[in-house]
Amino acid sequence: MHVQQGDVPVYTVSGANTARPLPDWLARRRKRSLKADPEFQNRIELLQDFSFEEASACVRVSEDNNWIVSTGTYKPQIHVHYLPHLSLSYARHTTSLNIKFSLLSSDASKSLHLQSDRRVELHTLAGLHETIKLPRYGRDLCYDRLATEALIGSVGLGADGYGEVFRFNLEAGRFMQSYRVDVGSDSGSEVGLQGSIWAPAVNSIAIADNTHNLLAFGTSIGSIEFWDPRSRSRIAVLGGQEGEITALDFNDSGLSIATGSSTGVVKLFDMRSPKPLWQKDHGSGFPIKNLTHMTTSSSERKIMSSDKQLIKINEESTGQTWTSIEPIVDLNFTTWVKGTGMILTANEGQAMHAFLIPQLGNAPRWAAHLDSLTEEMASEVTTDNYENYKFLTLPELRSLSMDHLIGKTNLLRPYMHGYFVASKLYEQARLIANPFAFEEERAKRIKEKVEKERSSRIRGNKKVKVNQKLVDKLLKRQEKRATVDVNAGVLGDDRFSRMFEDEEFQIDENSGEFKALNPSTKVDPESSRPTARETTMSDESDEGTDNSSDESDDFEDAPPRKAKGDAVIMRHSALGLKRQAALAKPEAVT
Template sequence: MKISNHSAVPVYTISGSSTARPLPEWRARKLKRSLKNDPEYASRIELLQDFEFEEASQCVRVSDDGQWVMSTGTYKPQIHTHYLPHLSLSFARHTISLNTTFLLLSSDYSKSLHLQSDRSLEFHTPLGCHYTTRLPRYGRDLQYDKRSAEALIPAVGVNENGNGEVFRLNLEAGRYMRGYEVDVGGDDSTSSGSGPLQGGISIGSVNTAAIAEDSHNLLAFGTSVGTVEFWDARSRGRIGILQSPRQSSPIEGKQEITALEFSRSGLGLATGSSTGLIHLYDLRSSNPLLKKDQGYGYPIKTLIYLSSSTSTRAQTSEPKILSGDKRIIKIWSPEDGSPWTSVEPAVDINCVAWCKDSGMLLTANEGRQQHAFFIPQLGPAPKWCSFLDNLVEEMAEDPNDPNAYTSQKAGNVYDNYKFLTMQQLQSLNLSHLVGTTSLLRPYMHGYFVAQRLYEEAKLIADPFVWEEERNKRVKHKIHMERESRIRGNKKVIAKVNKRLAEKMMERIEREERRQAKESPREGRR
C-alpha cells in the first residue's frame, strides 16, 4: 500500500499498476517461489480478486446497497461483477461489442442497462443478456429516470427538424416515446456545430445528461455548442437554456459540455467542458458562481458531489466536489475552488466511481489493472474492507495528525525497530532522546527504537557483550553436539522385574536428554 499523494491529505493506492508490477501468468507460475523474496510483490494488497481486464476497462459502477461492483472492459468486450463482502469476482460475461457506458437499474447487480458502441442497448439480468434493442443513432450517454421508468439516451446527429435528440425508451410500455429535441446548431454543414453526416467531425450532438433525482427531478442536457437545456419530465417541455459563459481568451476555444452533475439539494449544478473548465451554477442565476480549471485541457469526464447520505454527517462535513479528466482526479472545495487533494495515476482514466459515505474511489482506466484509492480523511473504509482503517492507523505516528501519514513510507514503519520499555532505555542511557527525536516512536508502554541505534547503545553500555555472546554460542554448539551423539543401548542385567528396570532406564535417559536441552538455554540467559 503506497502513498500516491504526499500532501496534507494523503491518498493511498490500494490496487493498480503503481502498487504491483503486472506479470504474465506463465512467469508468475514459473517464478512463484522466487517471488516470495520480492518485497514489492510480497507487500501488495489484493483488494478485489481479478479486479482487472486483459487490456483496459471502460466504466465502473457501485450498487446502491454497496454490495456489488460492476465494470466493463476489453479485449474481448466483457463485464465483470464483484461481490464485495467476499472480495471476489462473482461472474464474468462477454458481449458482442464494446461498452460505452452502463447503469445499474436495481439496488444490486440484478438489473443493468448497457449502451454499446454498435448502436445497441442491452438489458442484462443474472442469467445473461435479457433483451437487445437498436438505437436510431449513436448514443453518447445514458441516464435513467426512476419516476417515469424511462431510459434517456443523448445521441449524436440531428433529426428531420434540424435538432439534436435525446431518445426516450419507456421500460414500462416497452417502446420508444417521442424524444426530447435539443438545439445543437442546425441541420446543414454551414451551421455551427453540425454537419451532413452523423459520424462527421463537426456534427452536433447531445453529449451528456443529468437528473436531479433527490429533489425536483429536473432533466439537464449538455450539448456540443456549449449550452445546457433544462426539461421538465412531467410536461415534456423545455423550461430554460443555460448559455456557456463568454470566453475570456481565444485560447480556450469552443467549449462543449461533456459532464453534468446536480447537487443533492437540486439548486446547484456543476458543468464540465471539453477544454477542462468547470463552472458551478445556482439554478436561480445564469451567472456562474465559480470557475475552476482542471489544469490539463482535457475534457472533463466525471463530476461528483461528495455529500454524505446521512443528514447529520452532511452537516458536520465540509462539502467537496470531485472532478476528473483522463489525466488527474481532483477534489476541491465548492466555496472558493481551493484544492483539497488530488490523484494522478500512471495511466489514463476513463471513469471514476465513489463508494458512498466512505473514502474509497474505484477507477476504470487504460491499464490492465483497475485502480482503487483510499483517502482516510474523506471518510472511513467501506464495510467490505474495514481492515484498511487499521492498516492506515498502524502506518501513522498519530492517527489524529494528518501530516503523520507522510512521515514514513509504507512497509518500513516497523521494520528494523526494536521495542524497549522506559527502564530499558534508562539502562542504555537513551532516556534523554524521549520527545526530542524521531528515532524513538512511542507505542503503548514503551518505545520503538531503531535497530542500529539499539545495537550501538548496547555496545557502549556493555563493551564486553561481544565476548559474552561468543561464549554463549560456543557453549550452545557444544551442547548440541553432545545431544547428537549416538547413545549405546544399556543392557539390563536384572533377572527379576526386568520390565520395571527397563522403564527406569528409559526414564533416566529422558531426564539426561532434558537436562542437555536446558543447559544451552541457561547459558543464553
C-alpha cells in the first residue's frame, strides 16, 4: 500500500495485484486461500464495484467532486459512482467501445462519448439521448463551453487535402464548418475513404478554459496549431517536434502549454516563445497519453504526465521530477481529483487504481478517513519487507562513503529520513571503511559479558510480611557467594512460606532465647533497653559474629524443629544454634 519515491510517499488505496482477470472458479478458490493473508485482510475498498470485467478505458471526476464516470470493456459499459455514498449509482452498456468522453455539466447528468465505430453519443441520467455519426474515425474529443460545440479530431484527409477537426454544435444540433489542420499527406499504398493504415491525423485537442479560450491541435507530423474560435482562424503554428504530438494541456493562466510526444518526451512552452522552457524524457519510449497541470496544498505548481507504464509528476518551473508512480498494470488514462492529493487511473485489469499523495493535498472529503490512516503509517517505521536491508541515515551513509550511490541503484531505497541499504553492501562498505571492525565487535561483546556478570552481583530484593530482617540476612549471605536468587533455599521452599506470611511465626527479638542465640543483634531501644550484662556480652561477641554466621551457611535450608526445654536452648553446638535461629515462636511450630 505504501510506495516512496525520494522524499514523497505515495499510497495505493485501490488497485489489483494482477493484470489479467481470473476465471470465476479460480477467483473463488484464491479468495478462500487469502483469508489468512494479512495484506488481503487489511485491504481497503475505496469505492464499491470500482472495477470492470476486463479493463477500463477512461475515467473522469465531475467539477463538484461528487461523481466519478468511467468506461470500460468487456462488455462495453459506463459506470457512474456517487461519491458521498461511496457506491455505484448505475451502470449502462453500449454497443461499441469508448475511446474518450467529456462531462458537459458540473455533475454527471450530461456526458459526450466518442465511440470506436465513428459515432458520438450523448448520454443523460435517463439513458442514451442522441447518436451522431462522424464522417471519419475520431481520435480525441473536447468540449468548447463558450460555443457549446463538441470538437472531434479525426483521422485522414478531407476533400481539400487537409486534416479536419469536426465541430458539432449542440445547441443547433448540426455540424459546423470544420477546422482545417495541416497534417501532411497520406503516403500509404492503399488509400480508401478513411485513408491508409498510417493515415495522418489530429491526435490531441486542448482548450484554454477560463482564460483566452484558444484551441491547440496536436498532429501526427509533430506540429501544434493554435486557433482562435471567435474568428475561426489559425493564429500560430509550432512545428519541428520529434514524433507525433499525443497529449496537450494548457496551464490555468493560459500562458504556457505542456506537450507530450509519441517518443515519450514532455516539453513545456511559453506561449510567447517557440523554444521550450524545459523538456523531460520518460525513458520508457512509450507515447505520452495524458498531461495535467496540478497545484499542491502549498500552492506549488506541478505537471503530471503518464504513458503506458509510468506516471511522473514534475516541477512546473524547473522540470525536475517530484515523484513517480509505476503501477503493475498498463495504464490507459489518468486523471487528478482537483484540490486533493488523489489520482485515479483507468488501466488494464479488473480493478481501477487510486493513489493518494499527502504532500500533493489532502484526501477528498468522501475519503477523509484516508488522512488519519496515512498519518499513522507515516509515523511507523517498519522493516518487515526489508529483512535483508540495514537502515542508515544520510550522515551514516557519508561516513561509509556511499552517498554517491543515492538514486543510482536499487540497493539503496529511500525511506523517511534515511535509506535502506542491502546488508551485503553495508557489510562490505563497513569493512572497507574500518578494517578493524571485527576486533571492535569482539571487544564490545566481551564488555557486554563482563557487565552482565557484574550486574548479577547486585543484591536482590524481596519484600515479605514478617521476618524481613531474616530475609535480608539470607540474601546478604548469598551475595557473598556471588549468587543472588530471591527464590533459592528457604526463600523458595513452599514448606517455609508461612514463616514469612503468618504473623504467628514473627521472631521475637526481645525474648531471652533470641538474645542467647544472637548476642550481637541490636534491638530497637524503644521496645526494650538492654542491660549492662547484655551490652558487655554483645561487645565481646562482635568479633566472632561473622565466623558463626559463615559456619552456619550449610544449615540455612534445614527445617525448623520444636524445642524441648531449656537444655536444648542452651546447647552451644553449631547445629543447635542454627536450627534455633530459624525458629519464630517455638511453642507455635508444629
